[in-house]
Amino acid sequence: MTLPTLSARSHRIQPFHVMALLARARELEAHGRDIVHMEIGEPDFPTAEPVRIAGEQALTQGHTGYLPAAGLPALRAAIAGHYRSRYGLAIDPGRILITPGASGALVVALAMLADPGRNVLLPDPGYPCNRNFVELVDAVPRAVRVDAGTDYQLTPGLAADACDDRTAAMLVGSPGNPTGTLASAADLQGLAALAQRRHIGLIVDEIYHGLHYGADPAQALEHAPDATVVNSFSKYFGMTGWRLGWMVVPRDWAPVAEKLMQNLFISASTPAQYAALACFDEKALEIFESRRAAFRQRRDFLLPALRSLGFHIPGDPAGAFYLYADVSSLCDDSFAFAEDLLEQAGVAVTPGLDFERTAPQRHLRFAYTTDTSRLAEALERIRGFLAAGS
Amino acid sequence: MTLPTLSARSHRIQPFHVMALLARARELEAHGRDIVHMEIGEPDFPTAEPVRIAGEQALTQGHTGYLPAAGLPALRAAIAGHYRSRYGLAIDPGRILITPGASGALVVALAMLADPGRNVLLPDPGYPCNRNFVELVDAVPRAVRVDAGTDYQLTPGLAADACDDRTAAMLVGSPGNPTGTLASAADLQGLAALAQRRHIGLIVDEIYHGLHYGADPAQALEHAPDATVVNSFSKYFGMTGWRLGWMVVPRDWAPVAEKLMQNLFISASTPAQYAALACFDEKALEIFESRRAAFRQRRDFLLPALRSLGFHIPGDPAGAFYLYADVSSLCDDSFAFAEDLLEQAGVAVTPGLDFERTAPQRHLRFAYTTDTSRLAEALERIRGFLAAGS
Numbered sequence: 001m002t003l004p005t006l007s008a009r010s011h012r013i014q015p016f017h018v019m020a021l022l023a024r025a026r027e028l029e030a031h032g033r034d035i036v037h038m039e040i041g042e043p044d045f046p047t048a049e050p051v052r053i054a055g056e057q058a059l060t061q062g063h064t065g066y067l068p069a070a071g072l073p074a075l076r077a078a079i080a081g082h083y084r085s086r087y088g089l090a091i092d093p094g095r096i097l098i099t100p101g102a103s104g105a106l107v108v109a110l111a112m113l114a115d116p117g118r119n120v121l122l123p124d125p126g127y128p129c130n131r132n133f134v135e136l137v138d139a140v141p142r143a144v145r146v147d148a149g150t151d152y153q154l155t156p157g158l159a160a161d162a163c164d165d166r167t168a169a170m171l172v173g174s175p176g177n178p179t180g181t182l183a184s185a186a187d188l189q190g191l192a193a194l195a196q197r198r199h200i201g202l203i204v205d206e207i208y209h210g211l212h213y214g215a216d217p218a219q220a221l222e223h224a225p226d227a228t229v230v231n232s233f234s235k236y237f238g239m240t241g242w243r244l245g246w247m248v249v250p251r252d253w254a255p256v257a258e259k260l261m262q263n264l265f266i267s268a269s270t271p272a273q274y275a276a277l278a279c280f281d282e283k284a285l286e287i288f289e290s291r292r293a294a295f296r297q298r299r300d301f302l303l304p305a306l307r308s309l310g311f312h313i314p315g316d317p318a319g320a321f322y323l324y325a326d327v328s329s330l331c332d333d334s335f336a337f338a339e340d341l342l343e344q345a346g347v348a349v350t351p352g353l354d355f356e357r358t359a360p361q362r363h364l365r366f367a368y369t370t371d372t373s374r375l376a377e378a379l380e381r382i383r384g385f386l387a388a389g390s
Numbered sequence: 391m392t393l394p395t396l397s398a399r400s401h402r403i404q405p406f407h408v409m410a411l412l413a414r415a416r417e418l419e420a421h422g423r424d425i426v427h428m429e430i431g432e433p434d435f436p437t438a439e440p441v442r443i444a445g446e447q448a449l450t451q452g453h454t455g456y457l458p459a460a461g462l463p464a465l466r467a468a469i470a471g472h473y474r475s476r477y478g479l480a481i482d483p484g485r486i487l488i489t490p491g492a493s494g495a496l497v498v499a500l501a502m503l504a505d506p507g508r509n510v511l512l513p514d515p516g517y518p519c520n521r522n523f524v525e526l527v528d529a530v531p532r533a534v535r536v537d538a539g540t541d542y543q544l545t546p547g548l549a550a551d552a553c554d555d556r557t558a559a560m561l562v563g564s565p566g567n568p569t570g571t572l573a574s575a576a577d578l579q580g581l582a583a584l585a586q587r588r589h590i591g592l593i594v595d596e597i598y599h600g601l602h603y604g605a606d607p608a609q610a611l612e613h614a615p616d617a618t619v620v621n622s623f624s625k626y627f628g629m630t631g632w633r634l635g636w637m638v639v640p641r642d643w644a645p646v647a648e649k650l651m652q653n654l655f656i657s658a659s660t661p662a663q664y665a666a667l668a669c670f671d672e673k674a675l676e677i678f679e680s681r682r683a684a685f686r687q688r689r690d691f692l693l694p695a696l697r698s699l700g701f702h703i704p705g706d707p708a709g710a711f712y713l714y715a716d717v718s719s720l721c722d723d724s725f726a727f728a729e730d731l732l733e734q735a736g737v738a739v740t741p742g743l744d745f746e747r748t749a750p751q752r753h754l755r756f757a758y759t760t761d762t763s764r765l766a767e768a769l770e771r772i773r774g775f776l777a778a779g780s
């Protein structure tokens with residue numbers, strides 16, 4: 001039997017390289033090796049108890065049917081309340097749509113904005129799925145090199161240079177993955193002005209909002225009010241496996257996003273939506289804030305320690321739970337380095353290959369999604385590994 | 391502020407017309423009117439207790455993180471066991487991928503098969519989202535008229551006539567929505583042969599499998615072993631709001647589907663996947679079978695009663711929970727008819743407009759997703775409505 005030819009995009013979309021490392025890590029563990037996991041992009045905390053219990057209650061109460069495509073009205077209102085209390089912003093709940101994760105929101109945002117053959121500006125390095133959301137709709141991901149000089153953020157100047165008549169949108173993240181850096185208010189304002197001038201879309205992924213360890217990050221809806229803002233219950237709210245996120249769109253686009261969602265998703269998970277209502281209770285917010293304090297502690301511990309081992313981490317990554325290190329003074333090829341580090345030292349990290357096109361072999365991402373004692377263990381192992389190699 | 395131009399597909403994708411009716415029904419209910427809902431495409435039963443309890447336990451046990459993109463290995467194995475015990479088929483669990491609903495599976499299937507500008511054959515009438523999954527990837531939905539003469543199923547002959555060099559795939563459903571009719575083994579074999587001969591994809595949506603009221607429906611994986619088969623925990627298994635489904639793909643395509651899923655979804659809902667494990671227990675299967683018996687009873691009650699009122703329902707709709715009626719002897723315009731029926735008689739049904747291009751104004755879909763006493767009430771009201779109008 002010969003199978004039919006697959007779509008061109010099937011070939012263009014790449015699997016994550018870290019998957020091979022992850023599989024190898026699991027194999028080593030199955031053979032009894034102890035592995036410190038610093039490759040994992042999700043909080044190591046389970047869903048907070050008040051949220052979990054709200055989910056259990058939703059099930060007990062029989063909340064198991066489809067919901068309206070745009071989401072549970074009470075949850076849309078609760079998110080509007082969150083923008084009010086946390087950012088001092090009045091956002092019409094009609095602009096807030098509940099999605100299956102930020103992932104689902106990104107699919108809708110790109111489907112709404114990008115026709116085939118048009119290009120979408122993506123800072124490089126960046127979140128590896130982004131280029132593939134663009135590929136899904138046969139638009140062209142255009143990697144724009146960003147570096148430590150702009151805190152790894154896409155600036156209005158870089159964006160203006162990379163824009164052309166075929167540009168449909170720009171997609172930025174703050175705090176960013178893999179770098180943990182923030183977009184400034186001025187950047188967001190400048191990107192909004194550019195978007196306005198060139199009639200292109202601006203998508204801001206704020207999935208790591210709430211996880212910041214210095215000054216409050218700028219909120220896109222304040223500085224770029226017409227941006228399409230993507231967010232999620234996965235990270236700050238600790239609900240990764242529930243698959244729940246949201247997007248905020250300009251008022252006129254809400255019906256467009258909604259009809260796309262009706263068709264593509266029917267609705268987002270019902271128990272998850274009921275559970276998420278509890279995320280905005282005092283008790284849950286306290287838990288989230290104490291977890292944020294734990295992440296800050298880990299960052300404050302890990303950052304200087306890695307630097308002292310020769311990992312070059314520019315600037316001051318002030319959000320998410322990632323450090324992105326230049327390893328060119330330690331090795332020629334970060335992928336081989338990561339493989340060796342796993343095999344010889346039992347420490348799993350993510351090589352730059354998944355995050356960037358420009359200098360993947362020079363970079364490694366460390367996730368501090370494991371507790372300080374394990375981070376200390378990892379640092380010990382890395383120290384030994386580097387000593388053995390030199 | 392002028393907003394950027396939206397993608398062309400944003401304009402091509404249509405909202406469901408039934409939404410306006412649904413909104414009006416809710417409005418009437420808010421004013422105290424009693425409405426019989428026969429427009430709703432989901433079982434009126436809550437998730438079965440063993441499954442719900444398994445979901446609660448999953449939460450209590452902290453199963454709240456991301457899972458592998460392809461799904462929980464135990465669930466993939468359980469689904470393979472289901473194919474073995476129910477259909478006598480040995481399906482490699484490696485070919486089974488867990489998705490966010492059949493909806494997610496259809497996105498992946500089309501993304502895998504259809505390049506922009508290529509066409510996808512869809513029987514008309516059919517499930518309204520199908521054409522929009524095709525639009526998402528900028529392929530061209532090609533409606534192929536099917537009628538009572540072929541049990542509303544796409545036959546190999548009809549498909550061969552509609553196929554051209556730009557055809558990428560055919561997408562059929564059995565039991566079908568909105569017609570409740572089944573594809574025969576011969577149809578599936580013929581479609582598989584055509585797919586093979588023309589090197590095009592064959593996608594079979596079996597979301598209503600299990601809900602059949604006569605002879606067992608043909609299983610696509612038996613008669614079209616290279617087909618991409620889509621299924622779901624939504625309907626027979628009663629888990630609509632949990633957002634969980636699966637797809638079975640040819641072995642060589644499993645890594646392709648998996649990398650698409652990694653990027654588009656990360657993974658399907660974790661509590662849902664643990665809960666779904668309980669779907670294959672004796673106790674749960676008994677509940678599903680007793681619900682099937684209830685649906686059969688409703689169908690056996692509703693079908694002759696509607697016919698006696700002048701609704702023309704051809705053939706013997708033997709699956710799902712829908713009856714698709716030709717109303718041309720009762721009215722000129724099924725949409726206006728549905729509006730009047732709602733306003734004047736308090737019965738909500740779905741007009742053909744959402745399901746077909748050929749003769750939408752001649753058709754109405756009745757869903758028997760409400761119990762027999764309510765169906766009897768609806769029939770009384772319809773009888774009065776028709777008498778008043780004539």
Ligand SMILES: Cc1ncc(COP(=O)(O)O)c(C=O)c1O
Nearest residue numbers: 101102103127177207232234245
């Ligand atoms: C930057 C970024 N955006 C979006 C996502 C998608 O997350 P989710 O779909 O769980 O909300 C992730 C997940 O790691 C991410 O890192």
Ligand SMILES: Cc1ncc(COP(=O)(O)O)c(C=O)c1O
Nearest residue numbers: 491492493517567597622624635
């Ligand atoms: C024929 C058909 N396919 C697919 C779906 C999608 O269902 P889900 O995503 O809940 O599995 C539906 C839902 O009504 C349907 O009727």
